[in-house]
Amino acid sequence: APLLVTVGECLGLVSGVGAGGLAYGTQAEISFGGAEGNVAICASRLGARVAWVGRVGADPFGERIERTLRGEGVDVHATRDPKRFTAMMLKERTGEGATRVSYLRDGAAGSGITPADLPSGLIAGASVLHITGISAGLSSSSRDTVFAAVAAARAAGVTVSFDVNHRSKLWAAEDAAATYQELAAAADIVFAGEDEAEILVGPGAAPELALRLAALGPREVVVKRGERGAYALVAGVAHDEPAVNVRAIDTVGAGDAFVGAYLAEHLRGGSLPERMGVAAASGALACLRTGDWEAMPTRAQLRALRAGGDPVER
Numbered sequence: 001a002p003l004l005v006t007v008g009e010c011l012g013l014v015s016g017v018g019a020g021g022l023a024y025g026t027q028a029e030i031s032f033g034g035a036e037g038n039v040a041i042c043a044s045r046l047g048a049r050v051a052w053v054g055r056v057g058a059d060p061f062g063e064r065i066e067r068t069l070r071g072e073g074v075d076v077h078a079t080r081d082p083k084r085f086t087a088m089m090l091k092e093r094t095g096e097g098a099t100r101v102s103y104l105r106d107g108a109a110g111s112g113i114t115p116a117d118l119p120s121g122l123i124a125g126a127s128v129l130h131i132t133g134i135s136a137g138l139s140s141s142s143r144d145t146v147f148a149a150v151a152a153a154r155a156a157g158v159t160v161s162f163d164v165n166h167r168s169k170l171w172a173a174e175d176a177a178a179t180y181q182e183l184a185a186a187a188d189i190v191f192a193g194e195d196e197a198e199i200l201v202g203p204g205a206a207p208e209l210a211l212r213l214a215a216l217g218p219r220e221v222v223v224k225r226g227e228r229g230a231y232a233l234v235a236g237v238a239h240d241e242p243a244v245n246v247r248a249i250d251t252v253g254a255g256d257a258f259v260g261a262y263l264a265e266h267l268r269g270g271s272l273p274e275r276m277g278v279a280a281a282s283g284a285l286a287c288l289r290t291g292d293w294e295a296m297p298t299r300a301q302l303r304a305l306r307a308g309g310d311p312v313e314r
């Protein structure tokens with residue numbers, strides 16, 4: 001079966017439960033997150049063969065990340081770094097409906113990834129390599145790893161997928177722009193939110209942004225527009241996909257659910273309307289539960305949603 005390879009950092013997650021935040025509260029839930037891992041889990045749940053490459057610490061969160069990804073059917077190629085801890089995200093309620101996320105990410109294990117961590121032959125044997133702008137901004141060795149992975153993919157004729165995934169806590173847009181443009185030019189498929197697209201090609205509406213992104217080189221461009229759906233331009237053919245109307249509880253992870261589903265459909269040889277339809281349904285379903293990857297849909301949930309049924313199982 002065709003293989004999707006992702007490379008990136010997963011972070012442990014501690015979410016405070018109830019009021020008081022993490023400084024005063026006494027209860028928390030633990031999990032993990034990270035864009036590339038979320039995409040890997042989503043694509044795997046939808047039946048794709050998926051491998052994840054990354055670096056974790058020799059600590060319980062590293063073990064949790066490896067074990068959970070494996071449990072989700074992802075082929076895990078993790079280097080355990082004895083000198084660095086797994087990166088962490090701390091989530092807490094700061095008041096009515098407001099959430100604060102702090103990252104303990106600087107110098108963590110994921111930032112220590114090097115091109116030598118890419119298992120030889122894995123990328124060359126894949127159908128699609130998926131990378132994000134996050135790994136390009138984490139550290140210089142992580143950036144080198146992203147570019148090495150892209151070079152290995154291109155040399156072997158492997159499709160390169162790039163989700164801009166701008167993180168302003170890692171680097172300022174003006175510092176990241178040239179790197180994003182370079183990765184977009186090297187990619188076959190580019191995903192960007194409207195704000196992210198503007199970092200690369202300046203302000204404009206979705207069709208204009210897609211045209212300008214395509215002019216950088218990728219055959220396929222998808223502009224994600226949140227509850228307004230997504231706009232794709234593939235080899236000159238435009239496709240506007242509306243969002244599926246749901247009562248969103250937590251939209252974190254919707255973008256990754258969209259990308260994971262789009263790529264899973266791509267591996268199956270689905271048409272552009274099929275890829276966009278399944279991706280939008282997946283993004284909508286991911287909004288129905290909290291958690292970065294816990295709400296990634298199964299095929300059965302997608303079928304139920306698209307058949308017009310109540311997507312929430314009770």
Ligand code: ATP
Pocket residue numbers: 193224225226227228229230242243244245246248251252253254255256258279280281282283284287
């Ligand atoms: P993230 O916040 O995860 O980084 P993103 O900006 O990458 O998200 P979005 O555009 O927010 O991506 O979401 C991706 C897709 O998920 C959208 O194109 C849409 O199809 C679907 N989606 C997102 N939010 C909603 C919503 N509130 N209701 C229905 N569908 C949604």
